[in-house]
Amino acid sequence: MKKSPPAPAELLDLVETSLDDDKAEGIVVIDLAGKTSLTDYMVIASGTSQRHVGAMAENLRKKIKQGGIKTVSVEGQTQCDWVLIDAGDVIIHLFRPEVREFYNIEKMWGIPLPAGAESQSVATGLI
Numbered sequence: 001m002k003k004s005p006p007a008p009a010e011l012l013d014l015v016e017t018s019l020d021d022d023k024a025e026g027i028v029v030i031d032l033a034g035k036t037s038l039t040d041y042m043v044i045a046s047g048t049s050q051r052h053v054g055a056m057a058e059n060l061r062k063k064i065k066q067g068g069i070k071t072v073s074v075e076g077q078t079q080c081d082w083v084l085i086d087a088g089d090v091i092i093h094l095f096r097p098e099v100r101e102f103y104n105i106e107k108m109w110g111i112p113l114p115a116g117a118e119s120q121s122v123a124t125g126l127i
Contacts, residue, residue, distance in 0.1 A: 043092045060094075
């Protein structure tokens with residue numbers, strides 16, 4: 001018997017649990033239901049390094065597939081500065097902190113960058 005895909009809220013819960021288990025930082029969930037036809041939720045989080053971002057992305061991809069989503073698109077996993085995971089009803093952006101701060105995609109949706117998501121690189125002039 002085939003497993004039916006989870007409802008958007010169930011998928012979001014799976015994503016949040018996985019990110020929390022993997023020690024993601026600055027997790028932000030943006031509810032886009034009714035605001036765009038692209039997705040219901042956008043999740044943005046940071047990892048502490050390229051390795052951390054890559055591990056979180058791989059764990060998420062596996063868990064989403066196990067959860068019943070057949071098609072999971074992943075972009076950016078070769079460099080792991082910014083990894084985009086498209087699971088349909090939930091789109092996940094995983095960043096290294098300085099890359100997240102540089103692009104600040106939360107601002108596009110009127111959401112401030114969460115405390116702890118910013119890096120020291122701007123203060124030290126590395127960007």
